[in-house]
Amino acid sequence: MMKNNDGIQFYEKKSIKKFSFILQILFGLFVIVIGISIIMRENFWWWVVKLLIQALLVGTVFTFLFRSITNRNRLDLLISFGSLGFFIYSLFNENIFMEFFSLFFGVWALFNAAVRGLELFVSFQRKQKGKIVITLEFLAGFVMGTSLLVSGAESAFFVNLQVGIYLILHGILQIVDLFRVNLGSGYTLRMPAPIFATALLPSFLVKKIEREVALNPDLVLDTVEPTIGDYVSIYIYIKDYGYNRMGHIDIGYNGAIYSYGCHDPLNRHSTQAYGDGVLIVGSECEFVQYSVDDSSTVYRFLCKLTPQQRDRIEERIDLLMKPAYYYDYPLDHEKTKDSYLKHLKDSQVGVDYYKFISGPFKTYNVFTTNCVLVAEYIVQSTGMQLFHVNGIITPGTYYSYLHSNVGRVGSIVEKEYIYKKIGAKPKY
Incomplete structure (x- = not known):
C-alpha cells in the first residue's frame, strides 16, 4: 500500500512539473507574441x-x-487631487503618455550612446581594437535617442521597436532557459531589467535591509567564513553613498578572493570612470570582513559545484591570471594618502595587487569592463550566464539574477547570506 502511494505521489509530482514546464513555455511564447504585436500594431x-x-x-x-x-493625512489628499488633475489633463491630451515614454526611452538610448562614447574614447586613448563596432553602436543609440526626444509623440514607432525587441528577447531567453534547465545542464540565462532599474537597486537594498535589521537584528551575520569544498561564493557589496551606490561584486573560491576595480589613483581618470584595471587577490575572510567592518552591507550567494564545474572554474581563474603581473603599489607617490589600496595595506589585509599586460581586463570601464564582467568571466564556466543588454552590466543586474535563482530547481545557487555589522562606521 505504501509503495502504491509513493508511486502515485511520484506520478503527481512529475505531472505537476510537466504542467509547470508547459505553462512557462506558453508564457514565453505569449511574451514573444506581445513583443511582435507591439511593433506591428503600435x-x-x-x-x-x-x-x-x-x-x-x-x-x-x-x-x-x-x-x-x-x-x-494632507499628503494623501494632495496625491489624490494630483492624480485627479493628471487624469483630467490626459483626457484632453491624447499624446501625453506617448510623449512620456518617448522621453524615457530617448534618455535610455542616449545613456547607452554615452556609454559607447566613453568606451570609444578609452579605445582611442589606449589604442585598443574594435573601434568600428563601438562607433556604429554609438551612432545607432545617438540617432534613436535624439529622434525620440525631438519627435516626441511622432516617434511612437521607435518606442514600440525598443519595447517590442526587449520583450521578444525576454521570451526567447525564457524558453531557452527552461529547456536547458530541464535537460539537466544547469545552464541558466537571464535578461536583466532595464539599466535604470538595476543600477539603482543596490541603494534600495541598503534602505530595505536597514529597516529589516531594526526589527530583527538576527537577520544578518557579522563574521565571514571562507568558501571551501565544492562551492563558489559571489559577494555583492553595497553602501548608500558616493560611487558605492552602484554596488560592487567579487568572487570567493577555495578561501581566496578575486576583486577587480579601478583602484589605482595614479593611473585612472579623476571621475574613476576608466583607468588601469587592478585585480585584488588574497584572503577571502580578511578582505570581506574588512568591508563588513567598514559599514558595507554584503550579500553572499553560495553556489554548489560539481567536480566538473570546479575544474572549469580553476581553469578560468588560471586564464584570468595568465596575463596578470604583480603590482607593487607605490604608496610614496600617492598625494592624498587616502586611497583604497593604502587603507587595505594599513589594515594589514592579506591581499596582493595585480595588473594586466594585455587582454580585456587591462583597462577598467565603469559600465562595461567592470567588477561584474570579471565575476561573470569566472562563474559562467559553471553554466550560469547573465545575458546583458547593450553590454551594460551592474551589480544590481547580478543581484536580481542571483536572488531569483536561490533554491530554484536546476540552479546551482544554494543559499543567500547577508553580512552587516550594526553600528559600524566608514573607515575612509
Missing part, C-alpha cells in the same frame, strides 16, 4: 497603455481620498 497598444494608466489614476484618486479621510 496604435492599438498605445490605446491599451492609455486606458490602463487612466484606470490606475482613477484607482489612485479614490484610494488616497479614502486614506486621507480615515487617517486625516
